[in-house]
Amino acid sequence: MCGTKGELTSGPSPVPTLSYENLVAQYTILRTIGQGGCAQVKLAHHRLTGAAVAVKVLLKGTHQAFPIKSEVKIMKRVNHPNIISLLQVIETEQNIFLILELADGRELWDWIQQVGYLQEGMARKIFKQIVQAMCYCHAQGIVHRDLKPDNIMVDARGKVKIIDFGLGALVRPGMKLSRFCGALRFGAPEFFLRQPYDGTKVDSWGLGVLLYFMVTGTLPFEGITFEELGSKVLLGQYDVPSHLSQDLQDVIRSLLTVNPKKRPTLKDILRYPWLRKGDVGSSIHCDKMSPSHLDPAIMAAMADMGFDPRDIRESLLHRLFNEPMATYGLLQCQARQQGGFTRQTKAVRPGITPFPTPTDPATFPGCRKRTADAAALRALLSLCSKTESAKDRQQVGQRIRRSVTMPITALRCLQKRVPTHAVVRDPTETQHSGTTDTVKGTCRGWKRWARRIGTCILRTFCCLPCKKKRVVPQKEE
Structure with missing residues (x-):
């Protein structure tokens, strides 16, 4: 990690x-x-x-x-x-x-690429599930550090599954981390300053970028080089589309607070009016x-x-x-x-x-x-x-x-043939469920058995005369 x-x-x-x-x-x-x-x-x-x-x-x-x-x-x-x-x-x-x-469904990134951006009602339903899950993780001493739309699965009913904790970390209260990882465009200002950071606050920033992407279809901070991207992130300057409600803008603005000490926790974010609207499910885990x-x-x-x-x-x-x-x-x-x-x-x-x-x-x-x-x-x-x-x-x-x-x-x-030992030695190699030759061979085998069974039945009951061999006259030399 x-x-x-x-x-x-x-x-x-x-x-x-x-x-x-x-x-x-x-x-x-x-x-x-x-x-x-x-x-x-x-x-x-x-x-x-x-x-x-x-x-x-x-x-x-x-x-x-x-x-x-x-x-x-x-x-x-x-x-x-x-x-x-x-x-x-x-x-x-x-x-x-x-x-x-x-997980059922598809990546949030693919969904937004298809529809452009999400309406506030659907975005609220999805985002609240993500925040609730990450509140649970933070209470367990777990930070994700790679919260991006590629790692959020959403099914047809809008149910969320967070995947890939490969960059996650186990932390204690007040503990600072120093390794920098994850997607740069979702990275917090602390990453660009190369400062020890609070993992939970880094997750909060990542969720701010994620929410902005969900409701606009674009990312708040873009840059061709590391320096250009870093300067925009450290300034905290981004465009706010006019179609976003004021309550939604308040959530984004709070999550994208440059100073991590003033950045709210996810538990605080759940109390914001925008997230408290509507019935979007319970936060109790099972x-x-x-x-x-x-x-x-x-x-x-x-x-x-x-x-x-x-x-x-x-x-x-x-x-x-x-x-x-x-x-x-x-x-x-x-x-x-x-x-x-x-x-x-x-x-x-x-x-x-x-x-x-x-x-x-x-x-x-x-x-x-x-x-x-x-x-x-x-x-x-x-x-x-x-x-x-x-x-x-x-x-x-x-x-x-x-x-x-x-x-x-x-x-x-x-049709499914389990790989032999010579194939399964390499665990990173893709295993296939069968080949065309295997299927054809199976069909030929069934046909041969069918012919044999038919021949035995005919010979047992003598229903039909046996087929006589054709005699071909020999040519004279």
Whole structure:
């Protein structure tokens, strides 16, 4: 993270070291959907539930500019409906894999580029969610330091998810930071002065720039060079469009206060009249996976899959971010979207996984066989026609790609081939769900079997005479 060398009071909690095969045994890696300076983000499917997830691949090593385990510790600490959720952590010698909720919707930057700018009502609804989430983070001793429209996801209903805490930091009250990071055009004056700064006040400035961009479609400070941009930021001079209400201008002006000591906190900003207008939701965060209120239907479904109920409770109670915790969280998310989780009383066959395993289970002695709940599979099959539409593929290409439940259908499983060991050795390489040759080979195999079955039936019942071989007369020499 971008902070002073001693800004973290203690090291991150230990994460159990697992093999890379453990990742591909639990998740089908599909493609790369995001690329940053220090990490890749891949689209993947959870094999047991069929839910789509994002896998952030962090490369370990002493050459990294920021200690990546700080991001792991931050993600383990946050639990807010407007912040992307961490489901599981898998660590190897070279990488740390963060299994994350796949946020619905698209980036705020893409949305504003399309519509030009947001009307004040919609901007208020979105901005208040962001401020509430960041107030929660500041209360937890977490600063983001990279609040920009690229890191704000918004769905069709206007619900916000803040993503990418890769430049975040853990701070104590009154603590000053000295590392400078983030997008320059969203940078606070303290960055250009190279002064130690209060991380919470830097977030406040970044949100001021973000709000201005939301309601105007432009940035308040522009400059071709670092010096030109810095001089405008330090002067605090920007144009205020006449169509903005006075209450909105008051919020922007307060957040873009050059002197950080006079810049209000986000808690103060929530009291401004502009943000108090209308009903834009509650600021109370929710504990999504409380071990004291476990869903009995989900627990029963996971027991059918092979999980020990004691392991599930232990994982949720201590927030271990392991396989049981991730599976429970994904099933719970599916239940919320489907209006409740119903479990079929008929038992499923043990030892049958709904999606193919990487290799023979004997190769992975540490991986238990799992079975999916029948009700969950029924829900997946009902969405078969909605999966992988042309619109979905276009959205993925435009980074409008995040959906909490994008299940794999049983039909498509025939085409998905799990990479062999020779392919999955490199965790940063994009894995594909299948090739044209594989699909054609499968079709030819089915045709051969169909012909053989037909021939056997004809010969058994003798319904038709056997086809006689044609005799061709030999030519005389």
